[in-house]
Amino acid sequence: MSNRINWKATILLILGTIFILFPLYLTVIIAFKTPQEMSGNILALPESWGFDNFIKAIEVTNFFNALGNSVFVTILTVIIVILTHSLVAYAIARNLHKKFYKFLYFYFISAMFIPFPIIMLPLVLQTSSWGMDNLVGLGILNGVMHLAFNVFIYVGYVKTLPIELEEAAIIDGANTFQVFWKIIFPMMKPMHATVAILTALAAWNDFMLPLVILSDSSMYTLPLVQYAFQGQFSTDYNLAFASYLLAMLPMVVLYVFVQKWIIGGVMRGSLK
Amino acid sequence: MKRDHAFLLMVIPAFVLFFIFHTYPALQGVFYSFTNFKGYGNWDFTGFTNYFKVFQDSRALSAYGFTFQFAIVATILVNIISVLIAMGLNAKIKFRKTLRATYFLPFILSVLIVSYIFQFIFTHMVPDFGQALGIDALSRNILGDQDLAWIGIVIVAVWQSVAFNTLLYLAGLSTVDEQLYEAADIDGAKAWSKFWRITFPLIAPFFTINMVVAMKNFLMAFDQIIALTGGGPGRATESISLLIYRGGFEAGQFAYQSANAVIYFIVIVVISVVQLRILERKEVK
DSSP states (O other): OTTSOOHHHHHHHHHHHHHHHHHHHHHHHHHHSOGGGGGSOTTSOOSSOOOHHHHHHHHHHTHHHHHHHHHHHHHHHHHHIIIIIHHHHHHHHTTTTSHHHHHHHHHHHGGGGSOHHHHHHHHHHHHHHTTOOSHHHHHHHHHHHTHHHHHHHHHHHHHTSOSHHHHHHHHTTOOHHHHIIIIIHHHTHHHHHHHHHHHHHHHHHOOHHHHHHOOOGGGOOHHHHHHHHHHHOTTOHHHHHHHHHHHHHHHHHHHHHHHHHHHHHHHHHHHO | OHHHHHHHHHHHHHHHHHIIIIIHHHHHHHHHTTBOOOSSSOOOBOTTHHHHHHHHOHHHHHHHHHHHHHHHHHHHHHHHHHHHHHHHHHSSOTTHHHHHHHHHGGGGSOHHHHHHHHHHIIIIIHHHHHHHHTOGGGSSOGGGOTTTHHHHHHHHHHHHHHHHHHHHHHHHHTTSOHHHHHHHHHTTOOHHHHIIIIIHHHTHHHHHHHHHHHHHHHHTOOHHHHHHTTTOSTTTTOOHHHHHHHHHHHSSOHHHHHHHHHHHHHHHHHHHHHHHHHHHHHHHO
8 A cells, every 4th residue: 555656746746846957957058058049039959059158158267266266175174074073073972971061062053053244254354364364264264164063963973872892992002082083983984974065065155254255366266256257247148157057067966976975964964 | 081181182172263263253243343443443432332223224124124024934935845845755756866866956056156047037037938928927027126026035045945954854754654654544534634643743843943944044144145136126135144244344334233243143043042942842742
């Protein structure tokens, strides 16, 4: 009885995907069209699939520079986050019965409720006077901004890890750092994957923090380049859409290959 | 003893960095909110003057009005749509993996770029379409209309957020025991009562999280707005974040917008706490 396929739900869901896919379809066809073709039926396929718009968009937006910046910031952020947040969460999770660590735990996770604008203005003065208005500074700040949520889910995960292995290792003469790197860190693998995915997505797509922190346009990440580009070339839709498509493509390609882990990661993250 | 030192070594650097780059700027923001600091140069203490001014500032009040209106409507829509999609994706459907992957796609896309794409849809495609079909309601660019622009922002925000909220609901639904539905079937329960009596109470904690997180995120809306309308037409869609950004960086209102940010922070905390209280009370029942 319960193994019958629910066709009503299947059909409704398939129809619903139109809402998701239509804007993406539009992006692809406009990116390939010429300005002359825009006056006709917008939804029609382009007459030829040339790459002129893309070549021009790559030049105008200095695409590969922005791509490099985005990749750099994202990788730096993920490395900082995985190495440090897991360590912090481990120390907190194993000492939650102590007042100081309990305070630290709530101190960190309370940041989830602090809106970015409240720290934005002073933070910009501080980072520019300390020479942190660059990509490395952005990576470090990302590490600070993501601490709240990551400590929250890492601590939840460490609590589920059995303590016996650690005790055995300590008896064998391992110190606390060795216990962490050799036993706990590898055991946290599923959570590392979740945290890495969510952090990478957030860092890659982030707009507000780079907008206020980065002062030099050669350091602009992909979203910032789209923002700057929009101000200058707002009327050339074909060029603009080619550049949107280029900016979205790396994540979409990645998604096609790792969507199973992304979806699984978010579900695991939300189940704690 | 030595172990305690090791644990301290693990947390102290993070604590220091977090304090320097998060707590200290927040405290500074609160400090400057009592001054007339412009972001540069000299300043004096002015007490609560900035705070009184925010409450009399029609631009700030309209930003709060718009942000609340947008956040409430978007939160409700996102949650209704996400529950429906999650239930569909959780059912015994064909192409399950492909459908899940498709519905989750918006989550990985940049809000800014998605907003630019929708801006084209609202300003060019929909009006052209409306004119071709002679439908008056669709022939206008809603983003250019003071009274309707917020609807465009709601549509984009919902389009983007449904993915993540659906995943959270899906996680919730995966914890529900199938046997409960089979028992309900034997009792002859209808779909509607199965939802309200079984599904909804069991995913109530996920409903609470979704409501609070969605509301908080929408109250902080920035990317969608800067890309879709830039706060316009006029100031009809200027959100609080956008106002603080503009006033603070472009108009020399550092101290004044710091006061606004403090009020904004208090508003978000109060709303989140009230939501949690109300929704958690419902959960127990």
